[in-house]
Structure formats: structure tokens, C-alpha cells
Amino acid sequence: MAHTTRRVPHTIVVGGGIAGLSVAWHLARDGRRRVTLLEHELLLATHSSARNAQIWLPVDPDDGALARRSAELLTGLLGHEHGWLSRCGAVVLAATAQGARSLGEGARLAGLAAHPMTRASLAEHAPAIEREDCGVPLFVEGAGVFDPHAMLTALTRACRDAGVTIRTRAHATELIVQGGAVRGVRLRGAREPLDADEVVDAAGAWAGRLGAAVGAPVPLVPLRRHLVLLAAPPRGTTVWRFGAPEVYWRPESGGLLASPCDETPHAPGLPPVAPEALELLTRALAPLAPSLLDAPIRTQWACLRTYAHDRQLVLGPDPRLRGLAWVAGFGGRGMTVAVAATERCAQALLDDTPLPAELRPERAQPSALLPAFAA
Numbered sequence: 001m002a003h004t005t006r007r008v009p010h011t012i013v014v015g016g017g018i019a020g021l022s023v024a025w026h027l028a029r030d031g032r033r034r035v036t037l038l039e040h041e042l043l044l045a046t047h048s049s050a051r052n053a054q055i056w057l058p059v060d061p062d063d064g065a066l067a068r069r070s071a072e073l074l075t076g077l078l079g080h081e082h083g084w085l086s087r088c089g090a091v092v093l094a095a096t097a098q099g100a101r102s103l104g105e106g107a108r109l110a111g112l113a114a115h116p117m118t119r120a121s122l123a124e125h126a127p128a129i130e131r132e133d134c135g136v137p138l139f140v141e142g143a144g145v146f147d148p149h150a151m152l153t154a155l156t157r158a159c160r161d162a163g164v165t166i167r168t169r170a171h172a173t174e175l176i177v178q179g180g181a182v183r184g185v186r187l188r189g190a191r192e193p194l195d196a197d198e199v200v201d202a203a204g205a206w207a208g209r210l211g212a213a214v215g216a217p218v219p220l221v222p223l224r225r226h227l228v229l230l231a232a233p234p235r236g237t238t239v240w241r242f243g244a245p246e247v248y249w250r251p252e253s254g255g256l257l258a259s260p261c262d263e264t265p266h267a268p269g270l271p272p273v274a275p276e277a278l279e280l281l282t283r284a285l286a287p288l289a290p291s292l293l294d295a296p297i298r299t300q301w302a303c304l305r306t307y308a309h310d311r312q313l314v315l316g317p318d319p320r321l322r323g324l325a326w327v328a329g330f331g332g333r334g335m336t337v338a339v340a341a342t343e344r345c346a347q348a349l350l351d352d353t354p355l356p357a358e359l360r361p362e363r364a365q366p367s368a369l370l371p372a373f374a375a
């Protein structure tokens with residue numbers, strides 16, 4: 001009897017950060033796709049996925065279910081939770097009682113408990129806070145600090161075990177479209193294109209470029225944010241003040257890692273440090289933790305958080321162009337939610353499982369911009 005071998009479709013994933021690695025793993029793990037992952041840099045995950053604040057604090061109600069599922073998947077990959085997450089808890093400061101209720105509700109959706117704080121527990125967990133009128137404090141039990149290196153190494157290993165071909169120093173310059181469908185990509189410096197049945201755009205701050213050139217634009221805005229390592233006593237736990245001026249800090253490497261939560265539109269790339277970030281940090285810390293203003297700066301860096309106009313994720317197949325799919329727009333939450341969000345994208349590609357309309361790429365019209373930046 002003649003055997004017919006089923007042809008396994010080939011998927012190219014563009015981008016080797018947490019989004020690209022996760023979606024490549026989900027697509028390849030049960031053999032229904034042959035996957036090639038392309039990363040422009042010499043090493044995987046050297047942009048946002050490696051330069052973030054490492055805070056696992058899912059208090060946005062939109063993130064709860066995805067954060068829980070991402071944690072479950074990562075713990076499964078590493079065999080134990082403490083391999084990637086240290087659950088040290090976090091203090092959140094809301095501007096109003098209503099704001100505190102909503103943050104507490106968000107934490108509960110992620111499976112975390114949030115308690116009001118006494119003055120004594122605030123002094124214990126956030127000793128840098130010197131002002132009593134600091135906002136409405138909540139302690140989020142089960143929030144933590146993650147280890148990006150452990151997470152990304154585990155995902156890379158899972159990709160390799162699932163048979164994903166990983167190519168670094170491989171820059172996708174252009175999508176090849178024939179007959180109204182994506183057929184592959186062109187690679188910088190390569191004579192031959194790389195054929196594929198589908199391409200998943202996981203290119204972080206660069207994600208808007210490939211689709212825009214072939215009539216499937218998604219307006220994504222990369223926003224620069226700074227992190228500053230202060231030589232201050234590493235006491236207490238993570239503290240995040242929501243509302244204006246927003247600021248956070250947490251113990252790191254014998255000091256405190258702080259951010260003025262700045263958001264300045266910036267072209268895709270590695271942004272240089274801008275002096276105004278320190279001014280913003282000074283203004284945010286002064287009314288809350290003035291003694292931190294005297295702490296010398298050990299080091300500082302900036303990187304990009306990339307958002308769609310409505311700050312929702314951009315996930316799944318693009319109905320405007322057959323063979324194109326997206327895992328983008330992770331903004332400031334990618335390390336917390338991407339492993340589960342990309343699982344949903346893979347289910348949509350493999351099984352036609354529908355994704356919520358508010359996450360689909362076609363909702364983001366070319367004219368849409370982040371409201372704050374649509375001058």
C-alpha cells in the first residue's frame with residue numbers, strides 16, 4: 001500500500017525576544033508546524049526582553065488570566081517556580097481608594113491577594129517612603145521579581161527540543177507576497193528568499209515594519225523608558241506608585257533599581273540615555289522618598305516598550321493578508337503575559353480558535369495613534 005506523508009507547513013517567526021521564542025515553541029511543540037525563528041542580533045533576546053525591570057506585578061485586570069497561565073507554563077518548563085520567580089510581594093500606592101480597589105481586583109484576577117497596609121507594615125516593606133500622604137497603600141502578596149535569563153534560556157531550550165531552527169544574525173527585510181498570501185521573507189545579504197506558509201511578526205519595536213510595506217499596517221508606537229540603579233540601601237521590597245507622577249523602585253544588586261516611568265516616542269533601536277530622565281525621577285521621588293535623591297547613580301539605561309493605539313496586545317492571524325500573523329504590542333507587560341498570549345495565537349493558527357476582537361490586528365486602523373501622542 002502506498003504511504004502518503006503529510007506535508008508539515010513551514011512557519012517563520014521574525015524576532016527572538018520572549019514573544020518570538022514563546023510563539024515558536026507553541027507552534028512547534030506538537031509537530032504540526034516546522035518552525036524557523038529569525039533574530040537580527042548575534043544573540044537572542046537582547047532588546048526589551050533583556051533590559052526590563054523584572055517586576056512580576058499583574059494588577060491590570062486585562063492581564064490576570066494571561067499572567068497566571070504564563071506562570072504555569074514557565075514553572076512547567078523549569079520544573080519549579082523558584083527557578084524563574086521570587087515571590088517577594090510588592091507595595092502598590094494608588095492615588096485614590098477607588099484606584100486601590102481596582103488594583104486589588106486586578107491582583108485577585110491573577111490569583112494574588114491584596115491587603116490594605118498599616119503604617120507599621122508600610123515602614124517594614126517600603127522603608128524609603130518618608131511621607132504619610134503617599135497615597136493608598138496595598139500589599140500584593142505573591143507578586144515578585146522574575147529572572148529573565150532563566151525564562152529565556154528555558155524557552156530557547158524548549159524551542160530546540162521541539163525542533164525549531166534558530167537563526168541569529170538573520171534580518172528579515174521584506175515579506176514575499178504572491179497571489180494575495182505571504183509566501184516567505186527576504187533576508188538581508190541572502191541571494192535566495194526563505195519560503196514559508198506563514199510568517200509570525202514578533203519583532204517587538206520593529207513589528208510594524210514588515211506588514212506596513214505590504215498593505216497590512218498596524219500602528220505600533222515604541223516608547224522609551226529609563227531604569228536607574230541607585231546606590232541606596234536595598235531594603236524593603238518592590239514599591240510602585242500609580243498615578244502622576246508614576247514611579248517605582250525595587251532592591252537590585254545591593255542598591256535600588258528605580259524608574260521615572262517615562263514614555264517618550266522613539267524610533268525602533270537601542271535608545272541612548274537622555275538627561276531629562278533623571279530630572280523626572282527626582283520630581284517623582286521628592287514628594288515620596290526624598291532621601292533617595294542623595295543616592296549616587298551606579299548605572300542607568302533606556303529601552304523601548306511598544307504599544308498599539310489602545311494599549312491592548314496585537315495577536316493572531318491578519319485577515320487582510322493570508323499567511324501573516326502577529327504577536328506584538330506587549331508594552332510594559334511582555335515578560336508577565338507573553339508566554340500565555342502567544343499560546344492563544346498558536347491555537348488560533350493551528351486550530352482556528354477565535355481570539356477576542358479587541359486583540360486582533362485588524363482593529364488597529366492605520367490612522368490610530370496612542371491618544372497621548374496624537375498631537
Ligand SMILES: Cc1cc2nc3c(=O)[nH]c(=O)nc-3n(C[C@H](O)[C@H](O)[C@H](O)COP(=O)(O)OP(=O)(O)OC[C@H]3O[C@@H](n4cnc5c(N)ncnc54)[C@H](O)[C@@H]3O)c2cc1C
Nearest residue numbers: 015017018019040047048049052053055172204334335336
Ligand atoms: C524599561 C522597561 C521595563 C520593563 N519592565 C517590565 C517588567 O517589569 N515586567 C514585564 O512583564 N515587562 C516589562 N517590560 C516589558 C517587556 O520587556 C516587553 O514587553 C517584552 O520584552 C517584549 O518582548 P518582545 O519579544 O515583543 O520584544 P523584544 O524583546 O524587543 O524582541 C524583539 C526582537 O525582534 C528582533 N527583530 C526586530 N526586527 C527584526 C527583523 N526584521 N528580523 C529579525 N529580527 C528582528 C529584535 O532584534 C529583537 O531581538 C519592560 C520594558 C522596558 C523597556
